[in-house]
Structures are given as C-alpha cells and as structure tokens.
Amino acid sequence: TYHKESYEMLHPTGPKHNYTYHTEAMDRAMEGGIDDVGIGVLFGLERYRYELTGLLMHAEHLEAAYGVGPHTISVPRIRHADDIDAESFSNGIDDETFAKIVACIRIAVPYTGMIISTRESQACREKVLKLGVSQISGGSRTSVGGYDKLELEDHKSEQFDVSDKRSLDEIVHWLMEMGHVPxxxxxxxxxxxxxxxxxxxxxxxxxxxxxxxxxxxxxxxxxxxxxxxxxxxxxxxxxxxxxxxxxxxxxxxxxxxxxxxxxxxxxxxxx
Known part of the structure; x- marks a missing residue:
C-alpha cells in the first residue's frame, strides 16, 4: 500500500510499525463505505519526527485516495497510569516540542478538527488552543464505569492519569473567559x-x-x-x-x- 512504501522510506531497517497496520485497516474501512474518519498518534512511543511525518502523509494519502481528509486529528501524549511510568519512555516529548507539533499539523491540515484531552495540563492546553486545537474535553474519567461512580484508591482501572481535573462547568467558563465559544x-x-x-x-x-x-x-x-x-x-x-x-x-x-x-x-x- 501507499503507506508501506512511505514507511520503508522513512524507517527502512526497523520492524513494521503499528501505524502501518492502522492505515491499512482504515483503507479497508473507507473502501467498505465508511466515509468519515479521524486519525492520531500516541506521541512518546516512537520518535516524534517519524510519527508526525507518518501522520501528515496519512492525511495526504486519504485525500489522494478517497478525496476526503481526516475529520479530526488527535494528539495524545504517553502519560502515567497505574502500571506505567511515562518517564521510562525515551521518546517522550516536552511541552515546547508538543506545541510545535500542534502548530505544524494546523498548518499542514488546516481543515481538520484537532483534539486534545485531559491528559494535558491546563497550562499546556491553554497554549495549544492558540495554535490550532479546536476540540477539548472536560470532566473526563478514564476508568471502567468511571462516569457512574468513583473508584476506590486501592482498585483503579484508569487508562491513564488525568492532568486537567477541572469540572466541565469550570472548563466551559475558562474557555469563555479566553474568548472561545464552547x-x-x-x-x-x-x-x-x-x-x-x-x-x-x-x-x-x-x-x-x-x-x-x-x-x-x-x-x-x-x-x-x-x-x-x-x-x-x-x-x-x-x-x-x-x-x-x-x-x-x-x-x-x-x-x-x-x-x-x-x-x-x-x-x-x-x-
């Protein structure tokens, strides 16, 4: 496929990356009649330059092959969880690099909605809102059944630790104070x-x-x-x-x- 060739060009000596499988599956979905898709990368698992290039080439491929680019692009970063230490991942990126990634995506794919979750802190989210992020979560819980009841401290199942713990009402108020229309x-x-x-x-x-x-x-x-x-x-x-x-x-x-x-x-x- 298109992305297999792109992958070999970018990463000729390494193993086949999960992103290649992801694009192949999305191609099958589009060919099967799903006309609207979102894409994204969990930054921190691989070198960010490769991941960003692959992400942008994927958006380009969707437009070229199907005439429809991604409806949304998500930009999560690896975060601490109950059994995961984010600091142990050598490909982690700092806030400044993360902001540059957001800006590059906005320039390269100006029509897409860009999503940032409560993985990121209030300060980080405020910074990237000015650079192109258009969708933001609030009051999120990442555990099994988390919206039904709070979990006990000794029995957690969160997918990842939430950095921005403000309520939805606080998020809405904050956005309006900055001039954004929620x-x-x-x-x-x-x-x-x-x-x-x-x-x-x-x-x-x-x-x-x-x-x-x-x-x-x-x-x-x-x-x-x-x-x-x-x-x-x-x-x-x-x-x-x-x-x-x-x-x-x-x-x-x-x-x-x-x-x-x-x-x-x-x-x-x-x-």
Whole structure:
C-alpha cells in the first residue's frame, strides 16, 4: 500500500510499525463505505519526527485516495497510569516540542478538527488552543464505569492519569473567559454531513453558516440545563455578542428564534 512504501522510506531497517497496520485497516474501512474518519498518534512511543511525518502523509494519502481528509486529528501524549511510568519512555516529548507539533499539523491540515484531552495540563492546553486545537474535553474519567461512580484508591482501572481535573462547568467558563465559544454540536453527523459533503463545506468556508449558530444554540442549552449561575451569566453575554457577528441574515434570524425557543423549554435545534 501507499503507506508501506512511505514507511520503508522513512524507517527502512526497523520492524513494521503499528501505524502501518492502522492505515491499512482504515483503507479497508473507507473502501467498505465508511466515509468519515479521524486519525492520531500516541506521541512518546516512537520518535516524534517519524510519527508526525507518518501522520501528515496519512492525511495526504486519504485525500489522494478517497478525496476526503481526516475529520479530526488527535494528539495524545504517553502519560502515567497505574502500571506505567511515562518517564521510562525515551521518546517522550516536552511541552515546547508538543506545541510545535500542534502548530505544524494546523498548518499542514488546516481543515481538520484537532483534539486534545485531559491528559494535558491546563497550562499546556491553554497554549495549544492558540495554535490550532479546536476540540477539548472536560470532566473526563478514564476508568471502567468511571462516569457512574468513583473508584476506590486501592482498585483503579484508569487508562491513564488525568492532568486537567477541572469540572466541565469550570472548563466551559475558562474557555469563555479566553474568548472561545464552547460548542456541544453534533449536527454534521446527525444531518449526514460527513465525508466529501463535510469536506466541501469546510474547504469552501461555508461551514461557518452551520458551526457558528450551532455553537450558540448548543451552548445555550448547556447554560439552561447544566451550568452554574456564574457560567450562565458569562455565557449569555457571549451569546448576545456572538449573535451580532452572524453575517447571513437568514441564519441570524433563525438562530435568534432558536435561542428564544430554548428559553421556553424547547430543545435540539440544529443547522
């Protein structure tokens, strides 16, 4: 396959890497009818220059072979877990190198959503948000059944240690304080805007007519149903300000009506 040749060029003497198997499996999935995929690397297992190059070549391959690049790219780093010492991995990368990786991905794949998890600290996440990260988790638990009940200290099953332990409400408030609009939108998947349909909207810039109003109405739902009073007050001000930025008159009118309807108890609007 394309990536086998790329791998041999980049790493001619080493064993076949897991990333090669990953791309082959994704090719089979795309050929089988799955039109929308996300990719990523767990940085720290292999040399980061190789991993980053392979990641970008994979994105290039998906566009060349299927006309659809990755919907998202994840950038996790190896982290401590109950039976894993992250310091024992010689290919670990520091925060500065990690930030450069994020910036390079954003430049090379400008249309993709870039995901960063609670593996990273608040300081690290704040830095890379300015460099291209567009999706961020909050209030995460990585153990089996972790969202149902907390685990006892002597019986842990976490996949990895969480660095950013703030609640979802704290994360939402923090994002808005920095001027970001938190969005809980899943409209594209639910409306079938995947694959080449999604890429067309992205690359033409028309996605703004979906993403911006969807961010506002899903944020409004969160504020009404889950947010603290302080977060709600900050969010209402942001929504009012952001609604004025919607340039399409029809989109603005419909979004404004949706926001009023949410106040009346109605839910689940989307563009």
């Amino acid at each position: 969005s809980f939108c899943t409209a594209c998947y639910r409306e079938g805007r995947t694959g080449d349909r999604f890429m067309m909207l992205l690359k033409s810039g028309q996605i703004i007519n979906c993403c911006h109003p969807n961010a506002l109405i899903t944020l409004k739902e969160y504020l009404m149903d889950y947010a603290s009073e302080e977060t709600r007050a900050l969010g209402e001000k942001m929504i009012e300000k952001e609604l004025d930025k919607v340039t399409n008159p029809r989109v603005k009118e419909r979004a404004a009506q949706n926001l009023l309807d949410i106040n009346e108890g109605k839910r689940d609007f989307r563009f």
